[in-house]
Amino acid sequence: GQQLNQSPQSMFIQEGEDVSMNCTSSSIFNTWLWYKQEPGEGPVLLIALYKAGELTSNGRLTAQFGITRKDSFLNISASIPSDVGIYFCAGSEEDFGNEKLTFGTGTRLTIIP
């Protein structure tokens, strides 16, 4: 099946710092999505990307669909305590499709007091 490599696996940062994480695939994707999961909950969609080169923001979060269509990036600016959680990238070869959505292994974000 598809392979999504997500890095880093974990991050320990101080409140107020910016965060960057990325995801790379072994094949071309037509859809990239970023989800966040908090303890005991299901993942929640943060940002969806449908076009190579697309840059989309959601508040302090910004995600980009890589021009090679094999990678995507998520940045969080000025982190706050509620940003703690696991961030997953996900991708699909389908155009606007979701039949075979592949997830990365996640980046666990911890904020040091």
Next chain:
Amino acid sequence: NAGVTQTPKFQVLKTGQSMTLQCAQDMNHEYMSWYRQDPGMGLRLIHYSVGAGITDQGEVPNGYNVSRSTTEDFPLRLLSAAPSQTSVYFCASSYWTGELFFGEGSRLTVL
């Protein structure tokens, strides 16, 4: 608005037992899917459905059955539970995009 509802939230089974994880959504979504989440492995697709009466296999379908008789419901059946099926199971639904809405998860332990 309930969204995606999964039951039970916790379950302990013995090896060889069977059970059904229930999933219901009230958003009139055509697409529904089941994922399992294991430490360090992200979410892996078990089965999915693009509409009532239509199901297909995902990445890890062995040991699981699904059916989709209505738009709202998508139950996942474990035929003969094995310790390797100890996991957290998530049901998700969406329209035709990848913008999935997830349930809160069902935590299954197989002894």
